[in-house]
Amino acid sequence: MQQDPIGLNFYHGTGGYVWQLAETLQHDLNENIHTLALQKPTPPIAINSFAVYPRKLDSLAQVQWEKDVQIIKNKPALIGKRQIQPITVVSTKSSAFGGFDFLTFTALHEGCSVQSLKEIKLNGCLFDADNLLISLLRHGLIQTDQQAFSKDHATALLREPTCRIVNSPLGSLAINQLNGRTIRLNEKTKPLLQKATTEIHLQHPIEQTTIFFxxxxxxRLVK
Incomplete structure (x- = not known):
């Protein structure tokens, strides 16, 4: 399995990984508390990788920001178009991040029901809220009162809406918009991700390649 190619994970041609820049933004807010040290870069994983939910959360479930997230206002976007992002939310536990519109930020700050959110603007793009909320849950950005199933209850695989496949001179790449990971795909992994836009039946035990993604x-594992 090919690991994340290093240069592709850099922020806009700099020498910094996007998840390291997310950590730097956190440090800027807490410079009197923490000391920032250079460390060997480790690609982040989704903090709740194996949490299993239905394809959509219950419409009456309550959602809100995780308690550990930090809110940064009016900073350059970490991913996507070069622009000033009104609200950037960063998880202190998972190095996940996202740029959000003010209405979504306010709703999740106060706490709201799933059915009250129709669309969410993430990194400048509109997403169906029902589907995106589970992505935010898995990456540790929000919490909910709906219980997750264990991975043993999973029956299908689904590609996260925040996972994009793009073509480049280096070949086909998968990009996770919630942590900046960029992975080069091969003849086996590209069809897997392409097919997973709709649910794929999951066989147990789960293959190592699937576990990697x-x-x-x-x-995402779904039930």
Whole structure:
């Protein structure tokens, strides 16, 4: 299994990994508390990788930001178009991050029901809220009062809506918009991710290649 190619994970041609820049933004908010040290970069994993939910959360379930997230206002976007992001939310536990519109930020700050959110603007793009909320859960950005199933209850695989496949001179790449991971795909993994836009039957035990993409936050286990 090919690991994350290093240069592709850098932020806009700099020498910094996007998840390290997310950590730097956190440090800027807490510079009197923490000391920031350079460390060997480790690609982040989705903190709740193997949490299993239905394809959509219950419409009456309550959702809100995780308690550990930090809110940064009016900073350059970490991923996507070069622009100033009104609200950037960063998880202190998982190095996941996202740029959100003010209405979504306010709703999740106060706590709301799933049915009250129709669409969410993430990194400048509109997503169906029902589907995106589970992605945010798996990456540790929000919490809910709906219980998750264990991975043993999973019956299918689904590609996260925040996982994009793009073509480049280096070949086909999968990009996780919630942590910046960029992984080069091969003749086996590209069809897997392409097919997973709709549910794929899951066989147990789960293959190591599939586990790799689940931990990377690109594939989701569903029931």
């Amino acid at each position: 689940i931990k990377a936050g690109m594939l």
